[in-house]
Amino acid sequence: MTTPPLIALSDIIKDFPGTxxxxxxxxxVKxxxxxxxxxxxGAGKSTLIKTMSGIWAHGSFEGGIEVEGHPVEFRSIRDATAAGIAVIYQELALAPEMTVAENIFLGREPLRMGTIDYATMTTKAHTLLQDLRIxxxxxxxxxxxxxxxxQMVEIAKALSRDFKLLILDEPTASLSESEVTALLILVKKLRERGKGIIYISHRLNEVLELSDRITVLRDGxxxxxxxIADTTEAILINRMVGRDLNQVFPQRDITPGEIALELNDLSMAHPHLPGRKMLEGISFQVRKGEVLGIAGLIGAGRTELLECLFGTPRAPWKGCLSLHGKPVQIRTPRDAVRNKLVLVTEDRKGNGLVLDHPxxxxASLVILDQFCTAGWIDESAESVAVxxxxxxLRVKAPNNEINPEALSGG
Known part of the structure; x- marks a missing residue:
């Protein structure tokens, strides 16, 4: 007798307004x-996992779901969790004002005499984090x-539960190389223990290293x-985009121009550790037509460096910044925008977008003055430009009046 898969989705149809x-x-998944x-x-990856994790309740989509051969109707995340499904979403779901231990055991806190046993909870969290090499x-x-x-706390939170199926949505997007290696080893160990894993990633080298099977989605x-034995990176790219790509990164013959941005001797105090510096003695140049990569482990100060340049430093900083050969002082994001500097934030939900606005x-927040006359916004011109x-940019949305929270993570 054939063992049924851990979860099986059949003919799933999910509609949003206009798409x-x-x-x-x-x-x-077996x-x-x-x-x-x-x-x-926008291919539908995140939407698909939301149908099997209870975010999209039964009845909000067409099609069927079975868990170990039995039809199920998930009406909430709690239903999916009770069925043994754990999810680590692309968008983090943590309580920032609570501790790491409190987040890991949120809703499942160990009790002693009717109150939360913080000592036991912290000890269990410490043991779990050590086991995961976090x-x-x-x-x-x-x-x-x-x-x-x-992101690593999210992973520990999911793994603290007794699950049958683990869904990982872009889990390595914010991790260092060593953390990625540790995570891949952990995922392989979970497979050896008989767990089912759904792995979503744009990093095809990770997908090819880990997977037993790969499903390609395109336009829903x-x-x-x-x-995996029948798959190569070229085949995956072909199925994803619908055509062959002879060169993923074709060579371009570009001669960099004059210096567009120059930074000299930037230093910034550590925002949490008195007497220490987060950034020290940083200097570089960026020329027109050039892409400068900034690399480093988590905590090395990459994000903090860019925040200084954009006028949102976490602590006072010193240094000299020049744009097109002229010294400038950028104290606020408004100063940065006036000097034609823009920042795509690391945390788009917390710092990049106003989720309850269309x-x-x-899209027009930083250039709103271009659409204003006598204090009134020309929404028609604004809408055309957006x-x-x-x-x-190939943003897949029915129109520009829907909120960003309805879009896919990408």
Whole structure:
């Protein structure tokens, strides 16, 4: 007798206003298997996992879901969790004012004489973090951690539960190389223990290293499910974009121009550790037509450096910044924008977007003065400009009046 898969989705259809996000998608995962989902931004990957994790309740989509051969109707995240499904979402779901230990055991706190046993909870969290080789103090407030460390707390939180199926949505996007290696080893160990894993990533090298099977989504449809033995990176790219790409990164013959930005001897005090510096003696140049990469481990100060340049430093800093050969002082984001500097934030939900305002408003915030006359906003001109930019960037949305929270993570 054939053992049924841990979870099986059949002919899933999910519609949003003006667009079909999933169109008759079928997908299954077996015990002891890593089944990866790949596809371009907006292909439907995140929407699909939301149907099997209870975020989209039964009745909000068409199609069926079975867990170990039995039909289920998840009406909430709690229902999916009770069925043994754990999810680590692309968007972190942590309480920033609570400690690492409190986040890991939120809703499942150990009790002693009717009250929370904080000592036991902290000890259990410390043991779990050590087992996962995560170097984080369980008593640290999550809001003090960088996004990469917060991602590791999410992983520990999911793994603290007794689950059958683990869904990982872009888990390595904010991790250092050593943390990625530790995570991949951990995922392989979970497979050996008979757990089912759904792995979603744009990093095809990770997908090819981990997967037993790979399903490719494109424009809300399932293009093909491939066994790893029959798969190469070229095949995956072909299925994802619908054509062959002879060169993923074609060589370009570009001669950099004059210096556009120059930074000399930037130093900044550590925002939390008196007497220490977060940044010290940083200097570099960026020329026109050039891409400068800034690399480093989590906590090395990459984000803090860019925040200084954009006028949102976490502590006072010193140094000399020049744009096109002229010294400038940028004390606020308004100063940065006036000097034509823009910042794509690491945390788009917390710092980048106003989630309860439409795409039109978010996209035009920093250039709103271009659409204002005598104190009034010309929403028609604003909408035309935003629509044009959305088309250029291939933003998949029915219109620019929907809120960003309705979009895919990409």
């Amino acid at each position: 079909r996000a999933l169109d008759r998608v079928s997908f299954d 015990a002891g298997e890593i089944h990866s989902l790949v596809g371009e931004n 170097d984080i103090n369980p008593a640290e407030r999550v809001g003090n951690l960088g996004v990469g460390h917060q 449809t399932s293009v093909e499910t491939l066994d 795409i039109r408003v978010n 629509n044009q930019k959305c088309q250029e």
